[in-house]
Amino acid sequence: MIAAAAYALPPSDWPIQDRDTAQWIDTIPLYDGPWLLSATQAILNFRALSNDWDGAGSPPVAPAVVATAIEVLRRFGTVVEPMSHASPVPGGGVQLEWYLRDRYLEIEVLPDGSLAYLSEAAGQTKEAALSLADASTIRELVSFLSHR
């Protein structure tokens, strides 16, 4: 079993906007700060998982899933320094979790690259699909994490 890794996440580049470049090939810049580099490296390590890494027949985590998980990391930051846990999940996905005293958010990158989230606060739970192109929901979730 892989131990979950924890990181303190300082503010990141919150604005969700279309990139202002004529470049076509999609890359994720990695110069935001040490936290991102260490978190990224931990998620990159999931690529080394082999078949049946969980003893239950799970396939390895696909590169596209790893890349999406890292993009999620870049989109979410918070000024209240929650701890984030990242772990592979059975089936070949990756789960990112943010814990706060009174709220919780988890985002799962599913094996097909799609996203789902679960948020919980004051006994209320919300679960839904998520798209990184959906700027309004991402802002809402960032606000949720930062108590605004």
Next chain:
Amino acid sequence: MARSLPDFEDPPVVETALGVEFAPLEKWSIPCFGLFWQDIRNEYPRCQAHGPLGSQIEQFDAEGSSFAVPKLMLTAQQVPDIRCWFLETSGSRLLQIQRDRFVHNWRKPGSTSNYPHYETIRPTFEREWGRFCDFLRRESLGEPDVVQCEVTYVNHLERGKGWDSFGDVAKVLRCWSGSCGEFLPSPEGMLLSVRYVMPDNRGRLHVNLHPALRKEDAKAILQLSLTARGRPDSSSTDDIMKWLDLGREWVVCGFTDFTSVNMHELWHRKEDRR
């Protein structure tokens, strides 16, 4: 006389973009994207809407200072601006169009594909630009008043191929010694942005290096992009192509000067050619 240009058997270029920026077409409106798409849909069957690119005109002061002063521009818009991507069937070519921009991109479709070279991409750009101008004429949308040309080459230097950590960047770049004395350790990260002015203020070459993760395969890379921008002598296609040739020369020679001989060997540099 044209100078000979460096060439490589296995260059790290993964994308090129040739483009022009022109004064905003006053009569351009959102339905024009659809009208133009009708003309090209056989070759470009997919279309995506994106936010518009901002204007990035190179500025030079009277004494030819090498610094472009960013200008704050406020414009009142009655309709939202968009940029349309028209994607070609093979997945290796893209047209980007907005009311003041035309860009043709080529990207490497797979790890085994070879870079087709500028000699192949140039006539494609010229043909597509001609087709766009024909469309503007036919629909009475005006002649583009071209204010700038742009050539961009994006190179991906994969980790493990010539470098493993940021301490190895001196092995990649000719201009980076890597030596910082005795106190500083190996860098944890780096960002490099360098600009060069072309003679007679014909334009400027921007060189940028930053670490990145390629989404397609989650590989760690150094992305080295070179962009040449400058104003052509006129809006004629001949003058546009002449400037693009100049920009390409600066990008290719700049790339070769900027990178190390070690990397040139890794990319199998060929005898210089015309």
